[in-house]
Amino acid sequence: MAGIAEPREITEQTKELRQAPAEDHFPPLGPLARRLERPEVLGYLMVAPALLLLIVLLGYPFIQAVWLTMLDKRVGVEGNFIGLGNYIDLWSDQVYRWTVMNTMIFTAVSVVCKVVFGLTGALILNQAFRMKNFFRGFILLPWIIPSVLSALVWLWMYDDTFGVISRTLIAFGLIEEKILWLSQWGIALTSIIIVNVWRTMPFFIVSLLAALQTVPKDQYEAAEIDGANLLSQFWNVTLPNIKHVLIIVTLFGTIWTMSDFNIIFVLTSGGPANSTHVFSTLAYQYALGAGKLGEGIAVSFTMFPLLFVIIFYRLYRMRRDPT
Amino acid sequence: MSWKRFFTATFIAFFMLAFAVVAVQAAPLRLTVRTVPVVAAQKFLKTIPKKFKKATGIDLKIEFIASRELRRRLITAAETKSGPDLLMVVYNGAITVKESLADVSEVVGPLSKENGGFYNMYKDGGFIDGKWLAAPFMTTSQVMNYRKDHLKQIGENPPDTWEDALRIGKKLKKAKLAPWAESLGTHVIDPSTTILCILWGYGMRQVSNDGKKITLDSAGTRAGLRFIKKAYKEAWPKGVIQWKTLENNQTFLAGKTGMTINSPSIWWKSSTKKKWANLYKNVGFSLVPKGPAGRHCTAIPQYLVLFKYSKKKKEAKEFIKFMAQADMQVGFSKRAWMWTPTQKGLASRLPQNEYYDIMAKQALYAHVPGWPGPASKAGSEVHQRFNLLAMVQRYVQGTQSIDETIKQTVKELRKIYGVN
Amino acid sequence: MGELVLEKLGKNFGNVVAVKDVDLTVHDQEFVVLLGPSGCGKSTTLRLIAGLEEVTAGDIFMDGRRLNDVLPRDRDIAMVFQNYALYPHKTVFANMGFALKLRRVPKDQIVKRVKEVANILGIDDLMERFPKELSGGQRQRVALGRAIVRNPRAFLFDEPLSNLDAMLRVQMRVELLKLHNQLNATSVYVTHDQIEAMTMGDRIVVMLDAVIQQVGTPMEVYKKPINQFVAGFIGSPSMNFAPAKVGSADGKLSLEGQGFKAFVSSGCANGLGSYVGRDVTFGVRPEDLELGGDAGMDNTFEAKIELVEPVGSDIFLELDVSGTPLTARVNANLSFSEGEKITFTVNPNRVHAFDVDTGIAIL
Ligand SMILES: Nc1ncnc2c1ncn2[C@@H]1O[C@H](COP(=O)(O)OP(=O)(O)O)[C@@H](O)[C@H]1O
Numbered sequence A: 001m002a003g004i005a006e007p008r009e010i011t012e013q014t015k016e017l018r019q020a021p022a023e024d025h026f027p028p029l030g031p032l033a034r035r036l037e038r039p040e041v042l043g044y045l046m047v048a049p050a051l052l053l054l055i056v057l058l059g060y061p062f063i064q065a066v067w068l069t070m071l072d073k074r075v076g077v078e079g080n081f082i083g084l085g086n087y088i089d090l091w092s093d094q095v096y097r098w099t100v101m102n103t104m105i106f107t108a109v110s111v112v113c114k115v116v117f118g119l120t121g122a123l124i125l126n127q128a129f130r131m132k133n134f135f136r137g138f139i140l141l142p143w144i145i146p147s148v149l150s151a152l153v154w155l156w157m158y159d160d161t162f163g164v165i166s167r168t169l170i171a172f173g174l175i176e177e178k179i180l181w182l183s184q185w186g187i188a189l190t191s192i193i194i195v196n197v198w199r200t201m202p203f204f205i206v207s208l209l210a211a212l213q214t215v216p217k218d219q220y221e222a223a224e225i226d227g228a229n230l231l232s233q234f235w236n237v238t239l240p241n242i243k244h245v246l247i248i249v250t251l252f253g254t255i256w257t258m259s260d261f262n263i264i265f266v267l268t269s270g271g272p273a274n275s276t277h278v279f280s281t282l283a284y285q286y287a288l289g290a291g292k293l294g295e296g297i298a299v300s301f302t303m304f305p306l307l308f309v310i311i312f313y314r315l316y317r318m319r320r321d322p323t
Numbered sequence B: 001m002s003w004k005r006f007f008t009a010t011f012i013a014f015f016m017l018a019f020a021v022v023a024v025q026a027a028p029l030r031l032t033v034r035t036v037p038v039v040a041a042q043k044f045l046k047t048i049p050k051k052f053k054k055a056t057g058i059d060l061k062i063e064f065i066a067s068r069e070l071r072r073r074l075i076t077a078a079e080t081k082s083g084p085d086l087l088m089v090v091y092n093g094a095i096t097v098k099e100s101l102a103d104v105s106e107v108v109g110p111l112s113k114e115n116g117g118f119y120n121m122y123k124d125g126g127f128i129d130g131k132w133l134a135a136p137f138m139t140t141s142q143v144m145n146y147r148k149d150h151l152k153q154i155g156e157n158p159p160d161t162w163e164d165a166l167r168i169g170k171k172l173k174k175a176k177l178a179p180w181a182e183s184l185g186t187h188v189i190d191p192s193t194t195i196l197c198i199l200w201g202y203g204m205r206q207v208s209n210d211g212k213k214i215t216l217d218s219a220g221t222r223a224g225l226r227f228i229k230k231a232y233k234e235a236w237p238k239g240v241i242q243w244k245t246l247e248n249n250q251t252f253l254a255g256k257t258g259m260t261i262n263s264p265s266i267w268w269k270s271s272t273k274k275k276w277a278n279l280y281k282n283v284g285f286s287l288v289p290k291g292p293a294g295r296h297c298t299a300i301p302q303y304l305v306l307f308k309y310s311k312k313k314k315e316a317k318e319f320i321k322f323m324a325q326a327d328m329q330v331g332f333s334k335r336a337w338m339w340t341p342t343q344k345g346l347a348s349r350l351p352q353n354e355y356y357d358i359m360a361k362q363a364l365y366a367h368v369p370g371w372p373g374p375a376s377k378a379g380s381e382v383h384q385r386f387n388l389l390a391m392v393q394r395y396v397q398g399t400q401s402i403d404e405t406i407k408q409t410v411k412e413l414r415k416i417y418g419v420n
Numbered sequence C: 001m002g003e004l005v006l007e008k009l010g011k012n013f014g015n016v017v018a019v020k021d022v023d024l025t026v027h028d029q030e031f032v033v034l035l036g037p038s039g040c041g042k043s044t045t046l047r048l049i050a051g052l053e054e055v056t057a058g059d060i061f062m063d064g065r066r067l068n069d070v071l072p073r074d075r076d077i078a079m080v081f082q083n084y085a086l087y088p089h090k091t092v093f094a095n096m097g098f099a100l101k102l103r104r105v106p107k108d109q110i111v112k113r114v115k116e117v118a119n120i121l122g123i124d125d126l127m128e129r130f131p132k133e134l135s136g137g138q139r140q141r142v143a144l145g146r147a148i149v150r151n152p153r154a155f156l157f158d159e160p161l162s163n164l165d166a167m168l169r170v171q172m173r174v175e176l177l178k179l180h181n182q183l184n185a186t187s188v189y190v191t192h193d194q195i196e197a198m199t200m201g202d203r204i205v206v207m208l209d210a211v212i213q214q215v216g217t218p219m220e221v222y223k224k225p226i227n228q229f230v231a232g233f234i235g236s237p238s239m240n241f242a243p244a245k246v247g248s249a250d251g252k253l254s255l256e257g258q259g260f261k262a263f264v265s266s267g268c269a270n271g272l273g274s275y276v277g278r279d280v281t282f283g284v285r286p287e288d289l290e291l292g293g294d295a296g297m298d299n300t301f302e303a304k305i306e307l308v309e310p311v312g313s314d315i316f317l318e319l320d321v322s323g324t325p326l327t328a329r330v331n332a333n334l335s336f337s338e339g340e341k342i343t344f345t346v347n348p349n350r351v352h353a354f355d356v357d358t359g360i361a362i363l
């Protein structure tokens, strides 16, 4: 075939179009249209609705919440403005100070465990073995079960009379007497962390597994030929390749962990002697227990500076990263 | 705008307004209560709208929610000014939201003088700032549950005093029978019951009768604390330190607890399954023991509160009156095992057996957490924030001495009550 | 040093036979190309040499040392991957120096060596960049650099140029060859591109279905393909095949098919004698069909032009010779039109014949 063929049939419409002078297709732009042509103007205009929605959906409640923390607001009553009164009150509250420490320990240990075990789990599941798919599905279970339910199951397992954990340990001769998993600050916090790690680890495993599967195989092979053993392959190939997912997952994990409520509420309710509270359970106690909404929200609110520091640090690191 | 259009618009607006008014009028009275696990009692509750309609011509709609949801519902209804007209609350719940509640003295006042009047505890949680803001609904007593067979085996009667209980507890333990156990974990029901029953019995009063002075640091408090520690060390299983409110039920049913303070739910539950048949025969009730300062206990008083936002206040008050009728109170109690009437005089119309007998008697000694102060937010807050429970836990676990733990708690209570 | 010997090398993946009975000696400093269609086992052979796959059967020797159970890192062999496999989070310098760093070479020596190699490759100004900041060709060079830095006994290349555009591919081909001449390292190069194979290889190893078909210099493989597959695979456009019968007249052997009859020059006809009267596959390369000749003469036949495909330097003619389709490659200076009838002469020295059943070359 030579050249580009002419369209066989020319409809009336196309004829008209062909005859019309070119200017008719593109009329000169008005002043508004000309402005809209500029990408920076149009860009802002196009994100404006989304931005507005964000402000309304997130910003408004946020500011409302900030305002509430500055009132001595109780349930069903208008509050008076007391400035930073709630925060000052909190700071002089010993339980609150414990809570800050608990939240930090709980979050830090939990997240570190989740990263370490999650990564280990992902690495194991990334190997080829029989029933791999079964395990990959199975591992999601703790994540799927509603957290109140799984917390209740764990409560049962930690039970001093019926609890399977102490019994098993005794059966294997590892301990002589039952351990009261929820009776003392240190042990109780550990027990809580175990459940929290158990519950959210699937998310870590699955996300990291997905990340691991995107690591190009030939990078491992190149490293192997370059002389890297398994450990240095992990440091030089695996870790850098999944770093971004790892950071995101850790970020989300931190937020979720820090705001976890159900597990602690069911297992210890903050006891014994109010020693295992985290921000969410203490906030619940203030707001729903005592009906002091302002102070309760102030408790949750003190979570923000911590979260902000973590999030910004992480994002900053990520943006600086060239890869 | 043409006249025609104006008329149409006005007509539509008027119509809509009229419709709205009719809709509010036609909407039923809404009541939210907890679901009751006892089947017959739940059925009885479900027949109430029909009976009420027949008696008064008012439509009633009952919504059932889990008991642990009651508190959340109370707070949200009060804060958002929307929800049911009448809501069930327990203990001191009404005080927390007192500003949002309508005065129901008009109906409750007269009721408080009928049939021997309400049990005293109802005033602790419902008579607020000189008005009835919560109407007594039903009573759940907390009694001493014990194994008849085990006590017989060690040759003991049910305890009358705390020292009796300790003696029995030690004997049970020594005989390797199911031990005496009281919850000491962190929960608003059973652990609070444990410590208040004992501490009150030994003379602890968190606040003076007028609520103007913290009176926690007393010989009675010390004696009570010492008793609890002693009982924990010598009679109770170590695990009670983490028991919330279900563990004593579970262990009792499993034959692993021989004596414990609890609502009659254990007794009821043991009747529901064949495997507990033997246990059912052997559950005994007795009064919560008394101490040097008398016999005191908690119970779970249940009220109905009427919200100020309600558009059905008149109908709601009708319902309060309706529910307070002897027939309703006794009728429900007969079916409900662990519920009894709110008025003292109706006890005589209950089934005549040792269980109902103890339940009715026990209620005479009951107070609401916060007692003996007048109904106050502070009293409720102390209960909800476990200050007293924490005081006991610290001392029992040895993290603080008796002086330290009292001192710290006094400080906390002063701050909460805002008095010295 | 770097003499690589493969003996009866075999590899199965479950039921899949990827490599079978491969015998091959790659001499020191030789550039050997593994050529074959996709899936024939070239990469697997290469990966067996590198130690990335475990050997199922046979042995690998490097300078006499058996490599079968030696870890990849101890084989002293470098490999360049199709997708370069650069470490994305490492700079060019770190990529190139990684192997040395793992071998605990002192820092200053690493710097010196990497600089040296970067100089050869002309990438010295890219040292601080990350792979994603490089063009395809630059990445290719870095991948080469990473291999060269180690100064290994042998280089393995797995289709290293296939991700580059056509221009760059030609350019890199030349550079690779220059580099090879400069470094004089033993190299095994995998490709499915016969031009690459012909231009680069000291010797070509043609593979099909896990098995080596032929090993030889590019010209040997081109001129004396050992079987019909090799004959067809090498050369572009590929060799013409047509069914034919072996005839004999006046002591001359001929191949007679539909519309053509080609006599074979007696010098090459050795094996064909036993096939007289039997069917064989006649083969002739498009460039061995010479334009012209008088109809009726030996080896000359008439053809109708079906399609004219000018490719610049040459013209490919799709011909119909009384029902037998043939392709001819003729000078681009001539002009043809479709449907035209022309005559061709087959060079009797360049005629091929293959056994119909086995495909083995008879001629
Ligand atoms: N890891 C593997 N698992 C299973 N089969 C494989 C694997 N690698 C290669 N094969 C199979 O082995 C055969 C040869 O593959 P390969 O050596 O990659 O071919 P080539 O490099 O010549 O394209 C193919 O059939 C391929 O599907």
Ligand SMILES: [Mg+2]
Residues within 6 Å of the ligand: C039, C042, C043
């Ligand atoms: Mg390949």
